[in-house]
Amino acid sequence: MTAWGILATGKIARKFATALHETPGARLTAVGSRTPGKARHFADTFGTGDCTAHSSYEALVRDPSVDVIYVASPHSLHLPHAKLAFEAGKHVLCEKPLTLNVADAVEMVRLAAEHDRFLMEGMWTLCHPLVIELKRRLDSGAYGVPRQVHADLGWRVDAPPTDRMLNPALGGGALLDMGIYPLTFAQLVLGRPEQLTAVADLAPTGVDLDVSIAGRHVGGGTSALSASMTAWTSRTATIATTTGWFDVAADFHHPSRVVWRPHVGEPVPVVAADPVIGDGYGNEAAEVMRCIDSGLRESPLVPHAFTLDVMAQMDALRRQIKVVYPSEH
Incomplete structure (x- = not known):
């Protein structure tokens, strides 16, 4: 069973959380928001009773029960939020586009390699x-x-x-x-x-x-x-x-x-x-879990070079x- 943490609580995060319930081997373990009330509401709505609501992104990525972070924040924040996750030892699925520009995307790929963590852009197509x-x-x-x-x-x-x-x-x-x-x-x-x-x-x-x-x-x-x-x-x-x-x-x-x-x-x-x-969205999550279980650091379906x-x-x-x-x- 792969434990997921979701960073941010917007529309795309809600869709992804819903899909996780239908994805074999996936479990929504934690969610993080800068607004404690939003995190609690999200956890109560989309969790299964044991989903932890964190009142900061830093607390979310430090949660030892979480294996992989889904970064669902606005585009301009993807790089710093993925960096937080990598530095905490977490794998990352980052909602598309990976970043605002290719220079930031190259940096995110570099950080994933530096910390030996899996990274995939959330390109469900x-x-x-x-x-x-x-x-x-x-x-x-x-x-x-x-x-x-x-x-x-x-x-x-x-x-x-x-x-x-x-x-x-x-x-x-x-x-x-x-x-x-x-x-x-x-x-x-x-x-x-x-x-x-x-x-x-x-x-x-x-x-x-x-x-x-x-x-x-x-x-x-x-x-x-x-x-x-x-x-x-x-x-x-x-x-x-x-x-x-x-x-x-x-x-x-x-x-x-x-x-x-x-x-x-x-x-x-x-x-x-x-x-x-x-x-x-569940197929996207399943691909992330398949790759992590196989020890891969990028997906052959969504390779870094393509992104x-x-x-x-x-x-x-x-x-x-x-x-x-x-x-x-």
Whole structure:
């Protein structure tokens, strides 16, 4: 049984805690918040009667009953919070994006190695059974050569300027919260991009509200990717190959359905070998536990190099659309 501690108590932490109940071998042991009342409420709501509520992150990471920390704080705080966990001897699953920029991400990976601890970005897409099966089929060569990826993720964010999603000090914006998924999906299918070009519309706070990205990938494949905080979009993806295309249903980053549509022949549903656990968050937790039990320090599904590649892409795209966070000045 792997004992989990959750650092922070926001929306994503609540979703992850719920999924842990459905994940074999996982147990929510402790939660930490700077507000004692929030920690206690979270523990009472999502724990199983023996979940400890800590009134500081320092106390959480020092809890000897905890094996791995899920860092669920805002993007700009991921690095210092992961550092706390590593220094206390804890493994880390850090919610995406790993950090605000690639320099901080490199530092987090370095810290994990220095303390000989496991680290994985919480990119649930790469741990999703349907996405894993889709990738297996593409790699088999039986479905032609992938040449184009279209992927879109967006929804309206009706929130005040102080909200995390609109706050540059907390790493707000469509690219880091939503655009990371199309970028990840395109790299998974087509390989690393050789060129990315972006246009965006910015909020008065300076973060990107809408972003569209055109990419050219190794081998000549191209991608058309988009993310929006102002509109309800299809949230679907397609992969066009030399013999047909895959339809990836909404929400493509944790899809409920994938269908192969050959140019000649009938559609064929893609069926995953493993079940989806807790909307996919449970599969992410299960991958972390599998790796830790095997003595690994990074996941083959979400390797550090892949995470750093996508972080570097987002840095380059932010330079193009002129989004700079206060800590980067």
